[in-house]
Amino acid sequence: MKKYKLILSIFLAIVMIVPQLAYAAQSTAPYVSTIKVVNNQTGTADTVTVSDLFEGDVVKVYANPSTTATLGTGTVAVGSSAVVISITQLGTAAGTIYVTVTSGTDSQSNRTPKSYAAEPASAFLDATQIAITNNPTGTSDIVDVVNLAVGDIIRVYNSPSDSTIIGTATVASGQTSVSISIAQIGAKSGTLYLTRTTGSAQESSRVSKSYRAETATPALITADIVVTNFTTGTSDTIVVRNVQSGDIIKVYATDRDSTAIATKTATSTSETLTVSQLGKNAGQVYVTLTRGSMAESSRVAKAYNSETASTVPMNNIKIVNNVGTADTVTIANLNPTDIIRIYANKTTTTPMAIGTANKNLLPQVSNWTLHANASSTSNYGLRLVATAAGQLSYYDVPVLGSQSYAFQVTNTNAGTVNVRTLDASKNVIASKLSTTVASPTATFTTESTAAYIRVEFTSTAAGTFNWSNAQVELGSSVTSFEEQEARATKNMLPPVSQWTSLHVNTKVLSNYKLKLTATAASQRSYVRVKASPSTLYSFSAQHDGQVTISSISSAGATLATHINASSAQSGSFTTSASTAYIEFAVTNGASGTFTFTNPMLEIGGTATKFEPMAMPKVNGFVSVSQIGAAAGTIYITITSPGSLESARMVKNFNAEAASRALNIKAITVKNNKVGTNDTVTVTGLTAGDVIKIYRTKLTSTVLATSTVGAGANTTTISIAQLGQTKGTIFVTVTNSGKRESVRVSKTYVAE
Known part of the structure; x- marks a missing residue:
């Protein structure tokens, strides 16, 4: 006992000399080899066992090296050298925990990392155990899995990572396989991912299994698809030939869209689908066929042309930039019903002004x-x-x-x-x-x-x-009546695209050329034009088919057929007494390919050289409230009937005419003493000229102004006081019908 008192006295003496030794020592961290982690399956608590400890040691378990929150803690019992700590769940995957020990009054030890294994997993499937049947749309697809154990749970996924289960089944008692029904895995070939869960073991890793595409309908050929892109106001058409009754035809805007823009079930060998508008520009549609229980065919791209656009007569535009009155834009060589739009720039959607080539929009x-x-x-x-x-x-x-x-x-x-x-x-x-x-x-x-x-x-x-x-x-007001210029043309037939009816097997190659790919005889296209009764007409056309021409009454009845299925390239005829229209038709006598070029119908008994239908050219006039005082540009478009608005054509215009600047010698300034108004006299003027005086070169505030009276050529402006010292004023003149001149500086002397 005396020995212990001596040791204690020595220790206290040392502490008084070295006070920092009074702090407790840090506990020794546990060795990795003394830590054992058991990561049980979900449903059973996991355990951490730490050995080689002393009675009363406190063990703490952490999820990471820095957190202050413990996963679990335990104290070594009396008479024991180890502690077992229960943790609800460390996690299904492998990981790492961090363990500390605190002994007696010593501080907590450093953290010792200890890795642990993942929970035990079920055995993964082998791809040879799996068979997938991809049935046509309307019949569920089947996934079969064999060589299983009773109670095994099979899950089917669409991807290697998505958590969504698209099918599942449990092996029934006495069975070694399952058959899983899935509404649709997809028309195309692809891959499914399957897992197995046995007993309380965690779900196995996913095994991929590829499958074939559904049996698809044969794809269409592009030659069997005809697309006509009409101008806005008329639905566009897609004609599909060589189909069977019951076939489902779908038209898509792109090669990926899931929603069709037109769908139709065929009732004959040729079907026409309509779309309100494909668009103004050229493009492509994508067409599929679905026959019976087969899958939808692959998409076939079919190009179509842009809608016909109007044109602006580039060299026939005159712009007058007026001062104080509306500006004017005049365009020559327009069609009688053309619509003119004037824009301030190339992007705005709102025109500055709109006009028409003729004031009266009604024809004769x-x-x-x-x-x-x-x-x-x-x-x-x-x-x-x-x-x-x-x-x-x-x-x-x-x-x-x-x-x-x-x-x-x-x-x-x-x-x-x-x-x-x-x-x-x-x-x-x-x-x-x-x-x-x-x-x-x-x-x-x-x-x-x-x-x-x-x-x-x-x-x-x-x-x-x-x-x-x-x-x-x-416009918003009724003005005086004017006749519209009449149609003046030699050729009475409009461009083919404007004909009354075109057979589905025809293709417009140009304004006055069409091709008929006939599948039978008498596949006709025709146009009806207004005509006079009892009048001699002639026709011409270059073709290898047939031409038929008839007189038609105002009620639409055929009065007489003058040219009947003729192979003639030209000829003449006289209309019937009650004729209101002539029907000009092109047709064929058998299947095959036929072309018709430069058809023309004209008054008179002799066919002359071909000309396209012409319209009288008129001058269009548009009034714009103000395009601006300075020089600049405007953008002009034309919209002809049946055509799209043209591209915008930029046109430069001059600045409003400016008044000529004053001659400095024409300006006289008298800076009178206080009490007498100062005066500014300007000579060499014209009656109606407006003189303005400014204090500075840039200010918008007018110091004084005067208008030259009738018969006068000079004006004197009185100003209360310019100032006692010398200075400068700035003077402008505005002539009638012109904008204000530049400012002229005039220096004046002191009083």
């Missing part, structure tokens, strides 16, 4: 759709000798949406006048006028979806009715 009466009892009495006179009420004549004017229009007509004999707006499919949107008054007028704004204004003249009973000088014009 001969171009209207007339009732059988109606006739023209003059270019703009229409007479109806009605046998009953409701006998209608009308004309549809192509117009713009959300624009102001004005209408007028002289209505003799109290017939009915109706004005309506129509959409692109010519469905009525709204009525703008319905009246029987003698001289009706109307101003209105078209709806955003409006594509036409229809003007209708109708009888109210049996009797004679007359209408004259009908006019539809762009």
